Amino acid sequence: MKNKLTLAIAVLPLALSANLYADVVHLDDVIIDGSACIGQDCVNGESFGFDTIRLKENNLRIKFQDTSNSASFPSNDWQITANDSSNGGANKFSIDDIDGGRTPFTLEAGAPSHSLYVDDGGRIGLGTNAPVVNVHVKEGNTPTMRLEQDGSSGFTPQTWDVAGNETNFFVRDATNGSKLPFKIRPGAPTNSLYIDTDGDIGLGDATPDAALDIESGDLLLTDGQATIRKVNDPKILFNENDAVADQWELGMADVYGNAMTLLNKDNPLIGYALYKTGDIYMNHGVDAASQGGKYAWHLLPNGNIEQTGNLWVGGDITAQGTISPGSSRATKNNINLINGESILQLIANLDIYSWSYIKDAGKVTHIGPMAEEFFETFNVGVDNKHISPTDTSGISLAAIKALMDKVESQNAKIEQLESSLEQLQQTKN
Incomplete structure (x- = not known):
């Protein structure tokens, strides 16, 4: 009997040792009245503080493995990952789509407070915990959204930035030298630019009556003035039904000495030019130099028109007044008696x-x-x-x-x- 007891005492530690690393299967609900530490680095006497569940080791992962085997049930596996496991990897918190091989959500260590905040109304704050609209972006200097087409779908890469600061709201073409093709200055009045349902554009007008309707006054323009500026040859182009031929340009032309012009786009020798001197030049399509000069009429202060050059007309001229060709001796030379x-x-x-x-x-x-x-x-x-x-x-x-x-x-x-x-x-x- 003694020998049997001695043998049992000798074998018991070996049995306990063998079961120490065996899986624990508990066929019932488990309730832990306290905190739990899971991981290879948990120690006896772990100080939990306020932690209810603690994961503790050098590779921290929580995997959601769906064992659904019916085609009608979703079965994708997901994983919560804390930090990369490779040397020099990122300190981050992410949600991984295991079956898809993607990481749709990542939060890097050091991100500022309220980098992403969803309030009780479903409003999203980026940099703020008090969003007041559906998406609220807050930044100390020029809050910006970037729209980047990276070429992965076969289209030419292009990047745009939409941003705003104390100087202006703007759209930036980041791909092409960070040009700013669109700006709005703070304080711009309501309806400064208005596009109606039919495509009509109003400048200072919320009810445009034409393709381009400019309303003067305090609503948009100072003293009813509108300015069109361009470094060289500012123009407004007119055509019918997008026709390529027979287009006309209204604007200023360097070739006419910055005169106000209405010219045929295909042949700028056809049209009209109004000079600051009051001269009106009417061209019929022939180079002025080949005709000995420009074709000009001069508008006098009294409303009469004085001819100062050649005028070519392809139709009738009807005047409800006197036509007075210049005939002063002061304008003539080579004078001989007949x-x-x-x-x-x-x-x-x-x-x-x-x-x-x-x-x-x-x-x-x-x-x-x-x-x-x-x-x-x-x-x-x-x-x-x-x-x-x-x-x-x-x-x-x-x-x-x-x-x-x-x-x-x-x-x-x-x-x-x-x-x-x-x-x-x-x-x-």
Whole structure:
């Protein structure tokens, strides 16, 4: 009996030692009235403080392993990870999608308080524990959101920043030199820029009546002024239904000395230019230099228009007033007296016709010579396709003067003949 007892005492420590590292399976609920420490570095007499559950070792993980085996049930495995396990890894807290091989949520050590805060109303605070809107971003200097397209989906990488500070709210093109294509200054009035449901844009107007509607006054513009600025050639482009051809530009053009212009986009020689001097230049598509200068009319303070250059018109000109071509001696050179007798002889050989312009379809009849014959006969005017009223009136006046000279000469001869005849009759008597 003694030997059996001695053997049992000898074997008991070995049995206890063998069971020390065996799994503990408890087929019932477990209630621990106290704190629990789990991990290889937990020690006897662990000081828990206020910890209820403590994980303690050099690789801290809590894994959620779903054993669902039916296709109709979700079975993804998840893991909570504290810190990387590799040398030099990150001090971080993360949630890992084990089956997907992704880490959708990471919080690095050292992140400031309230880096991410969700209040009881579902509002999200970034840098604040008192969000007042759905997403509230708080930062000491220029709170910013970055939108980065990284090229992983095959599209060209592009990064934009949306930010705001005491100077302005802005959009920054971080990819292309951090340019700022859009800014709003603090204090800008309501409806400074308004885009309506139909695409109409209002500047200072919440009810735009056109594609671009600018409302003057205190709402947007100072003293009703709007300014369009560009380093060179500021323009507004007009076209119909996005047509490429026959587009027109309203703005300023360096080629016209910063005049206000309305020009054909494809041919800037067609259009109008208004100079600060009041000159109005109307181009018909031919280089001004080839025509001896610009084509200009000058708007006088009294509302009259004084011609200071050439004006080319492809249609009728109707005036409810006087057309007064300049004719001052001060504006002329190469001044010579005309031989009226030769003018009369040339007129005698010039045919005069009645005719109509083709564009008038025979509805309007005119009387006058042909420009080709007029130019060949008198060699005056700009070319053999046009006749100047100045030249026709000048030739008419020269002819009238020559006729008056003839009449006076003939009258003198008649008076002389009458006197001689009277003397002859007196002698006979």
